[in-house]
Amino acid sequence: xxxxxxxxxxxxxxxxxIAEDVGRLLAQRGxxxxxxxxxxxxxAACRGAKDAGxxxxxILPGEDRSEANQYVDICLVTGLGHARNALxxxxxxxxVAIDGSGGxxxxxxxxxxxxxxxxxxxxxSLSGLERFRSCKTPEDAVQFIEEESKNTA
Numbered sequence: 001x002x003x004x005x006x007x008x009x010x011x012x013x014x015x016x017x018i019a020e021d022v023g024r025l026l027a028q029r030g031x032x033x034x035x036x037x038x039x040x041x042x043x044a045a046c047r048g049a050k051d052a053g054x055x056x057x058x059i060l061p062g063e064d065r066s067e068a069n070q071y072v073d074i075c076l077v078t079g080l081g082h083a084r085n086a087l088x089x090x091x092x093x094x095x096v097a098i099d100g101s102g103g104x105x106x107x108x109x110x111x112x113x114x115x116x117x118x119x120x121x122x123x124x125s126l127s128g129l130e131r132f133r134s135c136k137t138p139e140d141a142v143q144f145i146e147e148e149s150k151n152t153a
Contacts, residue, residue: 001030001031001032001092001093001094001146001149002032002034002057002091002093003026003031003034003092003093003094003095003096003145004034004035004088004089004092004095004107004111004116005019005026005033005034005035005041005042005045005096005098006035006036006041006042006085006088006089006095006096006097006098006100006107006108007019007040007042007097007098007099007100007104008040008041008098008099008104009036009038009040009041009042009103010039010040011040011041011098015041015098015099015122016040016041016044018098018122018138019041019042019044019045019048019098020044020045020047020051021048021138022045022048022096022098022138022142023044023045023046023048023049023050023051023052023054023056024048024049024051024052025048025052025138025139025142026045026048026049026054026096027049027051027052027053027054028052028054029142029146031054032054032055032056032057033045033046033049033054033055033057034056034057034059034091034092035056035057035059035072036058036060036061036085036088037057037058037059037060037067037068037069037075038058038060038061038067038069039069041098041099041100042058042069043069043070043071046058046071046072047069047071049071050071050073055073055074056071056072056073056074057072057073057075057076057091058072058074058075058076059076059084059087059088059091060075060077060078060084061078061079061080061081061082061084062077062078062079062081063077063078063079064077065077082103082106085103085106085110086110088107088110089107089110089111089114089116090110092116093149094116094117094118094145094146094148095107095108095116095145096118096119096120096121096141096142096145097111097118097119097120097123098120098121098122099121099123104123105124108123108126108129108132111131111132112130112131112132115131115152117133117144117145117148117149117152118131118132118133118145119135119140119141119144120133120135121134121135121136121137121138121141131148133148
């Protein structure tokens with residue numbers, strides 16, 4: 001399964017550690033990490049996935065592949081700026097949102113529009129959204145998206 005890991009591009013160390021754990025868990029369970037390809041949560045999730053031997057896809061907002069973080073295996077440039085958030089979510093089967101702000105909220109919204117299961121760690125409470133669950137740990141988040149994806153396969 002492909003899983004979008006979304007969150008802020010500048011994050012404190014505890015959030016970075018959570019994102020790295022999510023990426024590692026996803027790769028250990030055979031999933032591909034899809035993200036926006038830049039820093040913060042995106043880089044940490046890719047680093048965790050690569051540490052576990054996984055594959056990463058970065059969908060960049062600009063036109064320069066060299067802007068991708070060093071842990072991105074497959075880099076796609078879009079030239080779309082924040083509009084690329086729709087592509088980050090559309091190209092995955094589930095979403096894990098970690099912290100973040102406006103851009104992350106847009107990706108959560110696209111997850112809802114595209115009917116993807118969404119696990120949120122340290123995100124605002126969005127319990128009114130279908131297929132969204134607030135999770136406390138990376139393990140809870142990965143388990144939720146796997147179970148929810150099986151229920152719709």
